[in-house]
Amino acid sequence: MEVCPYCGSSVADQHHTSYAARLIHALSHPLAEVRMRAIIALGLRREEGAATALLACALRHPVDVTEGVAVAQALGNMLDSRPAVQALTVLSERHPARAVRRASRALLQAGGSWRHGHRAPALQERRCGGSSGSNPDRDRSPMNGRSATEGVQMFRQVFSLPSTVWLLGLVSLFNDSASELVYPLVPIYLASVLMAGPRALGIIEGIAEMVSSLLKLFSGIIADRVHRAKFLVVCGYSLAAISRPLLAFATAWPIVLALRFADRLGKGLRSSPRDAMLAASVSGDQRGLAFGLQRAMDNAGAVVGPLAATMLIAAEMPITEIFLWASLPGAMAVFLAVSVREPAREIRYDGKPPDWNLQKLPRVFRRYLWVLALFTLGNSSNMFLLLRARELGLPEYQVPLLWGATSLVAMLFSTHLSGLSDRVGRVPMIFAGWMIYALFYLCLGLNGSGLSLLWPLFAFYGLFMAATEGAEKALVADMAPPALLGTAYGWFNLTTGVMLLPASFIFGSLWQYAGPVTAFGFAAGCSLLAAILLKLWVK
The missing domain is CATH 1.10.220 (Annexin V; domain 1)
Incomplete structure (x- = not known):
């Protein structure tokens, strides 16, 4: 039966x-x-x-x-x-x-x-x-009044959040400002100073991001075992703050690899413990607001960093000096992280090793992981996009500005599109986002005419980020039984993390030996096939 x-x-x-x-x-x-x-x-x-x-x-x-x-x-x-x-x-x-x-x-x-x-x-x-005596303006006025009242109340609720939430939000803002000040300049530095090609970039970013994703699985367990989350949070932000300025002294791409590895190691250490501190600092009916504030400040940092990099490049500051300037917001992030008071929370650890048995999760979730792995195989590092923009003739000082504009679009639309997935469904929203991704990669790979479509294309990519980042994780919670939710997110992060290295390596190798059109076409093909399987197989 x-x-x-x-x-x-x-x-x-x-x-x-x-x-x-x-x-x-x-x-x-x-x-x-x-x-x-x-x-x-x-x-x-x-x-x-x-x-x-x-x-x-x-x-x-x-x-x-x-x-x-x-x-x-x-x-x-x-x-x-x-x-x-x-x-x-x-x-x-x-x-x-x-x-x-x-x-x-x-x-x-x-x-x-x-x-x-x-x-x-x-x-x-x-x-x-309808009635003959109805007044459209009058009919709409109660809704407008309610919307205004709700907006004022939410504004008050945001400012009533505990200091822990605000401090962690500010930590994210300063840390992401430092990260995005450096991130768009790494491919330029590799290509113009260290004379490394796309293949080296693929290896660097693939290993760095894979390590970060893998560590997110275990840092939360470690925080529960040692009964301290703040220690891991401070260590994670400190490691990142130290590694970024040291890029200025790198003389070969393996050194850049080591420093990017340290940066992502810090992210993997801090992410899960930080989220645990956020959740423990507020009541259950405020957690969405707390995490929303933290994500908003994180995205704001993703806009501030590229803008600062653009101004420094426009002022003809050498890239190595810009890397050194990244130490200031990084140090501020560490200082604020040390200032955070860790909320009291009841921690129960029974000493048993975590059970990561995938067979205990529903079959539809396992299918989702296979489809997600296929999509991630074509979802290489975003640095290749900036390298392509530079290759198409974008001035060097506009490269970080372009990525800042992409982050701005994602920041403005992510809340709305993630909320829309509650009404139209996660799968249709993710399907639409992956189709946008495929179209973006096809257009960017074939765009040999120069800069005419570059800015609209990257804004389009920001819509992909907004449509999928929240919906993909929400779909995990929809599919997994409540008792195995942590295990499900562990497999989700493990799948995306493991596939990042081959994705970036394959993309970089295809670009270097077969040209950018082949590399971008491969990524678009993986996205199209994954979108079709998501629609037909993940039910």
């Missing part, structure tokens, strides 16, 4: 039930994407018998604010049903998320009350095609 790997129900039994019953059953599914689709479908169908199940679904997942709001909107489509009004009233009073309570109250106020025997005006207008 075939059973669902997530909820254990019989697939054959589901075929003999009505569509509405299957939708109601899907509300208890462990995958958030499946629940969201069922909620939307029930709301559009106005299944009044599903009101109680929708309420239970929202209360069963109190942390998922998006799902709670979707339930409220679905119940709002059924306001001519007493159970729906009662369920919406309970949501407005009992749901722990303020946004869900506010949305429920607004729908109740707009829909009238059963105690007065009136049908929902909004619903009646939808069914009758």
Whole structure:
């Protein structure tokens, strides 16, 4: 008998039930994407018998604010049903998320009350095609007022976050400013000063990024074992701050490899313990806000660093001196990291080695890892993109500015596009992002005409980053059972990390021996094939 790997129900039994019953059953599914689709479908169908199940679904997942709001909107489509009004009233009073309570109250106020025997005006207008006396501006004004109020409240909530969150955010800003001050200049330094080709660049970046991804798996376990996260965070930022200025004294590309290795080693050491400190410093209903603030400051650093590099290059400062200037924001990041107070948290470590058995995870997740590995095989280091831009004639001082603009686009759109994946689904969003990636690589590889499309193309690449960075990780949580979530993210990071070295090595070798068109075509082909497999195989 075939059973669902997530909820254990019989697939054959589901075929003999009505569509509405299957939708109601899907509300208890462990995958958030499946629940969201069922909620939307029930709301559009106005299944009044599903009101109680929708309420239970929202209360069963109190942390998922998006799902709670979707339930409220679905119940709002059924306001001519007493159970729906009662369920919406309970949501407005009992749901722990303020946004869900506010949305429920607004729908109740707009829909009238059963105690007065009136049908929902909004619903009646939808069914009758609107009322002759309706005023569009007046109809929109409550929503505008709510949006303004929500914006003010969120602004206040951000500034009410603990000092630990703000300090870690500032640490990310200064550290990423130093990193992005150096990062766009490394390929130029290798090519023009050390006379190293794309193959050397591929080896350097592949090894550096692979080591960083692998260490992220274990640094969190080490933090739990020694009961201290701050020590690893400070060590990680210190290692990066020391290694970047030393690039100025490199006389051969293997030395650059060693220094980039140390830089990424620091990132691998600090990332998981830092996230653990962030999560422990706030309550459960503020974690999204805390991580959002940290990511916003990190992306801001990715804009500030290239801008600073552009100004220094425009001032005709040698690249080696720019590497030395990177020590200032790096030292500031270390100073702020030392100033962070580590939050008290209960740590339970039973002494058992971690179980990384992949067979314990769902089959669909294992398929996702295979598809992700194929995509990563074509997703080499971003430094090749900057090297290609320089080859196409971009002035040297504009190279960091180009990458800063790419980071700016990613910063502006990542929150919106990641949130959009909650409504349209993770797989469609990732599919769209990988298609953008394939188109970008094809255009950049074939762009022999020069600079006319370079800036729009890199802005396009920023959209790829915004569409996929959050959705890819969210899909892991959607697929993995809650008890194996850490294991699932471990395999996710391991897959992307292991594939980075062959990806960069293959890309650099193809470029050096067959030309850039072949290398960029290979990357685009891997992305296209991975996107197709994602759509057809990962179900």
